[in-house]
Amino acid sequence: MAEVRLNNLTKSYGGVEVIPPLDLTIPDKSFSVLVGPSGCGKSTLLRMVAGLEEVTSGQITIGGEDVTDADPAKRGIAMVFQSYALYPHMSVADNIGFALKLAKTPKDEIRTRVKEAAAILQLEDYLDRKPKALSGGQRQRVAIGRAIVRQPKVFLFDEPLSNLDAALRAQMRVELAELHEKLGATMIYVTHDQVEAMTMADQIVVLKKGEVQQVGAPLDLYNTPENTFVAEFIGMPKMNLLNGATAARFGGDKVGVRPEHLEISSDNPIVSGEVVHAEYLGADTIAHVQSAEAGRVVVRLDGSHPLQRGSEITLSPRPGCLRIFDANGQSLGAA
Amino acid sequence: MAVAETNNIISPAQGRPSALKRALSDGRLVTVLVFLPPALLLFTLFVTLPLIEAAGYAGYKWSGYGDPTEWVGMRNFEILQKHSAFHQSLMNTVWVIVASCLLQIPLAMSMALLIYRKTWSNTVFRLIFFAPYILAEVATGLIWSFIFDGDYGVAAMASQALGGEPFFPLSDRTWAFPVVLFVVVWKFFGFHMMIFIAALQGIPEDLTEAARIDGAKPGQITWFVKLPLLKPAIAVSVFFAVIGSLQLFDLIVPLTNGGPSNSTHTIVSYLYTFGLTRLKVGFGSAVGIVLFLITVAFAVVYRNTAMKET
Ligand SMILES: Nc1ncnc2c1ncn2[C@@H]1O[C@H](COP(=O)(O)OP(=O)(O)O)[C@@H](O)[C@H]1O
Ligand SMILES: [Mg+2]
Numbered sequence: 001m002a003e004v005r006l007n008n009l010t011k012s013y014g015g016v017e018v019i020p021p022l023d024l025t026i027p028d029k030s031f032s033v034l035v036g037p038s039g040c041g042k043s044t045l046l047r048m049v050a051g052l053e054e055v056t057s058g059q060i061t062i063g064g065e066d067v068t069d070a071d072p073a074k075r076g077i078a079m080v081f082q083s084y085a086l087y088p089h090m091s092v093a094d095n096i097g098f099a100l101k102l103a104k105t106p107k108d109e110i111r112t113r114v115k116e117a118a119a120i121l122q123l124e125d126y127l128d129r130k131p132k133a134l135s136g137g138q139r140q141r142v143a144i145g146r147a148i149v150r151q152p153k154v155f156l157f158d159e160p161l162s163n164l165d166a167a168l169r170a171q172m173r174v175e176l177a178e179l180h181e182k183l184g185a186t187m188i189y190v191t192h193d194q195v196e197a198m199t200m201a202d203q204i205v206v207l208k209k210g211e212v213q214q215v216g217a218p219l220d221l222y223n224t225p226e227n228t229f230v231a232e233f234i235g236m237p238k239m240n241l242l243n244g245a246t247a248a249r250f251g252g253d254k255v256g257v258r259p260e261h262l263e264i265s266s267d268n269p270i271v272s273g274e275v276v277h278a279e280y281l282g283a284d285t286i287a288h289v290q291s292a293e294a295g296r297v298v299v300r301l302d303g304s305h306p307l308q309r310g311s312e313i314t315l316s317p318r319p320g321c322l323r324i325f326d327a328n329g330q331s332l333g334a335a
Numbered sequence: 336m337a338v339a340e341t342n343n344i345i346s347p348a349q350g351r352p353s354a355l356k357r358a359l360s361d362g363r364l365v366t367v368l369v370f371l372p373p374a375l376l377l378f379t380l381f382v383t384l385p386l387i388e389a390a391g392y393a394g395y396k397w398s399g400y401g402d403p404t405e406w407v408g409m410r411n412f413e414i415l416q417k418h419s420a421f422h423q424s425l426m427n428t429v430w431v432i433v434a435s436c437l438l439q440i441p442l443a444m445s446m447a448l449l450i451y452r453k454t455w456s457n458t459v460f461r462l463i464f465f466a467p468y469i470l471a472e473v474a475t476g477l478i479w480s481f482i483f484d485g486d487y488g489v490a491a492m493a494s495q496a497l498g499g500e501p502f503f504p505l506s507d508r509t510w511a512f513p514v515v516l517f518v519v520v521w522k523f524f525g526f527h528m529m530i531f532i533a534a535l536q537g538i539p540e541d542l543t544e545a546a547r548i549d550g551a552k553p554g555q556i557t558w559f560v561k562l563p564l565l566k567p568a569i570a571v572s573v574f575f576a577v578i579g580s581l582q583l584f585d586l587i588v589p590l591t592n593g594g595p596s597n598s599t600h601t602i603v604s605y606l607y608t609f610g611l612t613r614l615k616v617g618f619g620s621a622v623g624i625v626l627f628l629i630t631v632a633f634a635v636v637y638r639n640t641a642m643k644e645t
Contacts, residue, residue: 052544073550085541089563098559099549146549 002063002076002153002186003028004049009058011044011210018044019210021058026154026188027203028063031180033189035197035233036207042190045207046156049188050079063153078147079156082163084139086131086146092118093127096145117145120179137168144176148183157189161196173199194234198222206230228329231256237286239323242294246270250335252324259286259300261321264313270322271297272314278307289313386627392620399616411621420597421622424605427512431583431601434516435523435576440569443524447531448557461532465525472522476589479518480505511591512599518586523579527572534568535561570642577637581630602626 004026011019018041026032034042047053049060051072060068067075086095094101097114105113118124121141131139140160147155157176161169177200180187191197197204198218206213206221206229214226218234225231231239239256247255257270273291285305289297299315301307324332358364393411395403415421446464450457467475482489485503494502504510538561546556584603587593593600593608600608603626610619 050548052547072544072548077548079545079548081541081545083539083541085539085545087542087545087560087563089566098546098551102550102555146545150549 003061004154004186004188005059005061006045006049007059007061009045009048009060010056011041011048011053012056017210019048019056022210022212024205024212024215026186029184029186030202031177031187031189031200032203032205033191033197033201034205034207035191035194036213037233038192040207041210042192042207043158044210046079046158046188046190049075049154050077050156051075052079076153077156078150078152078154079158080140080143080147080160082159084131084143084163086139086142088131091128091130092123092134092142092145095131095142096123096149098146099150113149114145117149120148120182121145136164137172140164140172144179148179153185155183155185155187157187159191160189161191162193169196176200195236198234204234206233224331224334225256225323226331228254228256228325231323231325237298237300240294240297241325242271242297244293246294247324250322250324252332253327254325254329255335256323256325257317257321259298261318262297262299262315263318264301264305265316266314268316268319269314270294270317272312273297275307275309275311275313278309287313289315389620389623392617393624395617396615397617398614399611400614403617407617411618412625414618415621415625418609420600420609421605423598424600424602427599428580428583428601430512430516431519431580432577434520435580436573438516439520439524440527440572440576442520443527443572444531444565444569446524447528447535448561451532451535453536461529464528467522468525468529470522472585473589475518475522476586479514480590483514505591506595508595508598511595515587515590515599518590519580519583522586523576527576530568530572530575531565534565538564567642574634574637574642577633578630581626581633602629 006022006024009019009022009024010017022045034045036042044053048055049062051067051070055068058068059066062075062077087098090098093114096117097110100110100113114127115124118127121144123138123141123145126134126138126142131142134142140163143160160176161172164172173196176189180200189196189200201218203215204218204221205215208229213233214221214230221230221234225234225239228241232241235258237259239258240262241254241256243254247253249255262270271289271291271294273289273294275287276290276296277288279286281303283303285301285303285307287299287301287307289299291297297315307313320334322335324335326332355364358367392403394406394408396405396407396410397403446460450460450464470478481487483504485491485494485501485506490502490504494500504514542560542564543556546560551559580601582603583601584607587599587601587604588607591599593604597605597608602622606619606622606626610616610622
């Protein structure tokens with residue numbers, strides 16, 4: 001059992017409160033992603049769980065055990081850093097085996113366990129190399145190997161993929177998800193990239209200025225965002241938020257509709273305007289529509305749609321796909 | 336790296352451009368032509384030519400006045416080879432090197448590890464430990480010669496308090512050179528400490544944090560992570576320590592002036608005493624040549640071994 005609980009946790013740097021009182025439960029064996037814009041306190045939160053950052057007040061438990069003031073090494077956690085933080089003077093094998101060496105594990109056992117970890121990560125051929133002789137993706141794997149070999153209860157990842165190119169990132173996302181299946185450990189993953197959150201998470205925690213905005217499964221957040229921040233943060237292209245008269249028609253201050261939930265039709269028109277720009281992605285066409293009453297609206301259409309720049313179109317939402325928000329940005333439900 | 340890659344991307348169509356063409360196109364040739372001549376001229380004028388000239392004097396018996404006329408061949412070197420004071424000065428220089436590497440550098444490293452983090456109090460300590468290095472060497476020598484003076488200095492107070500005979504460590508054959516070594520270590524450890532502080536601050540925090548998570552205690556983080564990453568800095572430090580030891584002079588003169596009975600000379604203070612003050616410039620030049628060869632040999636060997644893969 002390695003459920004991670006944060007009770008009333010806060011963090012201040014010299015009077016500046018970075019994390020206001022925060023409660024959060026990371027279920028055992030879950031892949032939980034903390035996502036939010038840069039500077040919202042994700043790393044700070046993760047580092048407090050790791051024990052690298054002191055807690056200002058509140059409590060952290062891992063597997064029911066209070067670890068608020070415990071040493072990082074005694075928490076049953078392992079961490080993968082954004083920079084990988086590999087020891088440059090040690091070979092790959094020594095990097096992976098360092099924790100075991102410090103724990104005075106017998107040499108034979110270190111060797112077998114390093115080999116096992118290397119096999120999982122396809123690093124067998126590189127064990128004797130120094131980190132600088134590896135590619136970015138391989139370094140990433142070594143960093144993960146270093147975490148795996150300790151058999152921690154909880155894995156902590158701080159933006160581990162952000163130094164990789166797009167193709168490698170997509171591949172590593174899949175590998176990390178598979179690794180989670182295989183190891184069955186609790187994983188807490190920090191990213192500013194909502195795509196990573198959506199593709200890997202069992203549970204997404206959306207943060208803004210240190211405050212939890214919403215916790216839930218990816219599709220819950222996508223379908224029923226609790227406020228405009230989550231609505232805009234999750235999903236690409238972002239949800240359109242229309243205000244003024246359009247919103248008033250539905251009894252809210254703002255009304256949100258996702259680009260893919262709009263169709264060219266006059267059944268239940270919500271906006272009409274001129275196509276100012278269109279991106280042809282093959283499967284989809286993303287059209288930017290400028291309307292007099294609602295401003296700029298983005299719509300995702302079928303890729304086969306012949307759409308001329310400058311043409312006038314009228315858009316209707318699919319039934320039940322509108323999200324209504326009040327003046328504070330809180331959800332009032334669907335329409 | 337980045338620059339080289341860009342070049343490769345631009346020019347695959349015309350094949351490998353010649354080195355000259357490349358140097359021209361990225362402006363390196365112009366840089367060389369503009370910046371090299373002044374430096375080369377000054378170096379030739381003030382280093383290379385005097386060196387060659389000195390090498391010439393080494394073959395003469397010459398007081399420094401008038402033109403050197405009395406050619407003696409290798410005689411100056413033969414005298415040198417037989418002079419026990421010179422042997423002593425070589426041994427002393429070796430001892431300065433040993434003390435620098437085995438006392439001073441470890442001391443500097445320990446201090447650096449204690450105070451490398453940027454805090455208010457650490458800045459104060461850094462300033463204090465660095466102060467001896469800023470002090471002029473002659474002034475340092477004078478200050479310490481007062482301290483170790485058996486009539487008025489701290490040494491006098493100590494011997495009075497203990498009720499013993501007045502003690503003059505700097506005129507004592509057993510103690511004079513250890514005192515010199517002590518002053519050398521005291522004077523220069525701040526310099527090495529600064530090198531190590533800069534290097535320690537360059538170690539990414541992530542690495543030490545990763546080590547903490549891996550279960551390393553502070554001592555183990557130092558031993559397994561920090562020290563290996565400081566190897567290049569240590570190599571540089573040792574280099575400066577050895578070169579500095581070979582050239583040690585200004586401290587010796589006010590402290591002991593080579594005495595008692597020539598037991599505390601370094602190579603350079605030997606050169607000064609037996610070459611210049613005794614108006615034997617030809618002989619002094621010979622000592623200079625020997626020192627130059629030792630220094631160059633060390634520099635070449637060291638750069639190609641200890642400083643190589645770092
Ligand atoms: N050591 C520190 N001292 C002062 N402020 C800090 C420190 N570390 C982080 N912060 C501040 O805390 C906030 C959250 O930082 P961080 O957790 O790194 O954000 P994120 O990882 O979400 O981008 C930022 O506003 C940052 O400026
Ligand atoms: Mg961060």
